Amino acid sequence: MAINWFKYSSPASFYSLAGKLIPIFSIVALILFLVGLYISFFVAPTDFQQSEAYRIIFIHVPAAWMSMFLYLIMAGWAAIGLAFNTRLSSMIATAIAPTGAMFTFLALWTGALWGKPMWGAWWVWDARLTSELILFFLYIGFMALQAAIDDPRRADKAGAVLALVGVVNIPIIYFSVKWWNTLHQGATVSLTESPKMASIMLTGMLIMSIACWMYSIAMVLIRTRTIILERERHTVWVSELHKGTT
Amino acid sequence: MAWASLSDFLSMGGYGFYVWGSFLVFLICLVGEVVLVLNRRRTLLKQLSLTHEATKNEQNNETTT
Numbered sequence: 478m479a480i481n482w483f484k485y486s487s488p489a490s491f492y493s494l495a496g497k498l499i500p501i502f503s504i505v506a507l508i509l510f511l512v513g514l515y516i517s518f519f520v521a522p523t524d525f526q527q528s529e530a531y532r533i534i535f536i537h538v539p540a541a542w543m544s545m546f547l548y549l550i551m552a553g554w555a556a557i558g559l560a561f562n563t564r565l566s567s568m569i570a571t572a573i574a575p576t577g578a579m580f581t582f583l584a585l586w587t588g589a590l591w592g593k594p595m596w597g598a599w600w601v602w603d604a605r606l607t608s609e610l611i612l613f614f615l616y617i618g619f620m621a622l623q624a625a626i627d628d629p630r631r632a633d634k635a636g637a638v639l640a641l642v643g644v645v646n647i648p649i650i651y652f653s654v655k656w657w658n659t660l661h662q663g664a665t666v667s668l669t670e671s672p673k674m675a676s677i678m679l680t681g682m683l684i685m686s687i688a689c690w691m692y693s694i695a696m697v698l699i700r701t702r703t704i705i706l707e708r709e710r711h712t713v714w715v716s717e718l719h720k721g722t723t
Numbered sequence: 724m725a726w727a728s729l730s731d732f733l734s735m736g737g738y739g740f741y742v743w744g745s746f747l748v749f750l751i752c753l754v755g756e757v758v759l760v761l762n763r764r765r766t767l768l769k770q771l772s773l774t775h776e777a778t779k780n781e782q783n784n785e786t787t788t
Contacts, residue, residue: 518732529736533745540749579752587745594741692753696760703764710771719771 488565488705489714495698502695509688516681533591534678538665539686541584543693544612545647547577551619552644555637565701567633568708570640571623572700576693578616584609596660604653605661608646615643629708 485491517535524531551573558567588606589599600606619636626632654663709715726732735742 519726523736528738530738530741532735532742536745536749576756579756583749583752586748590741590745594738696756699760699764703760703767706764706767706771710774715771 486563486565488568488709489712491565492702492705492718495702499695499698499702502691502698506688506691506695509684509691513681513685513688516677516684521678521681522675527595530591530594533587534665535681535685537584537587537591538682539689540580540587541609542686543689544577544581544584544609545650546690547573547580547693548612548615548640549644549647551577552637552640555633555640558633559637559641564630564633564708565705567630567637568704569697569701570636571633572697572704573693574616574620574623575700576696578613578620580689580693581609581613581616585613601660603659603661604657605650605659608650608653611646612643612650615639615646619643 485494513535517532521532521535523529551570554566554573555570557563558565558570585606588609592601593599619639622639623632623636626635653659654661706715733739733743
């Protein structure tokens, strides 16, 4: 069976597909958040070094992962939009930026609240923290640039170039703890080594991460649908869609 | 993990400010984003139905005159 992938590159058919997917992702996200929070506070034991303060890990690490993943995905869609001139890809990239910026902020915020009791400082100009802060500015810059250009297609292209240049920052964040002597600890979970933490803590962290994934997908789909409506409001299919709902 | 009491749970071994400060802001951000995203959609839908009504009225006027 051949699937026609191009069918969903049209905003009109993507719009209805996304509408069906949003409830699924939202419900799965909600359930996983509840399970993850239950593990974070009631199943995971007290850490022998950090006492209860380590529980911040259950949101700090997922937020930091999402901040990097979402940037790569955003840059990926922006690049497709730039290369193939597909409207929908650029709209998805635009829709990802606010959620990515929010997770970057949360990684920095929870990191500060974790750093204060453990390192004695809210903030240090260490490679990991600084490169994450630059990531936050990249998201903000991407959104500000797109908002400053009136023509949406030109805004897409300008944003895409900025997003692609910024990709260089992602490996810097990821490897910063290896390349430099940082106050920030090394990777707790790595693809090449076995994790350096108790399995229940790892389970809780992974569940919270998947919950963040599902949440982000739901948010991006809703925002993409809104952007589609905003940009295609003068087309026939939107006005027909509207006759149906009102 | 069993907590002895509610106050024990809230104090988080003396790190209550840091732990709850993290989790509360996390929650506020996620819920806040949901509210903002849904609001943006609702406002747009309202605008669209208004413009749609307007064009329909225009068409009606054109046919009657």
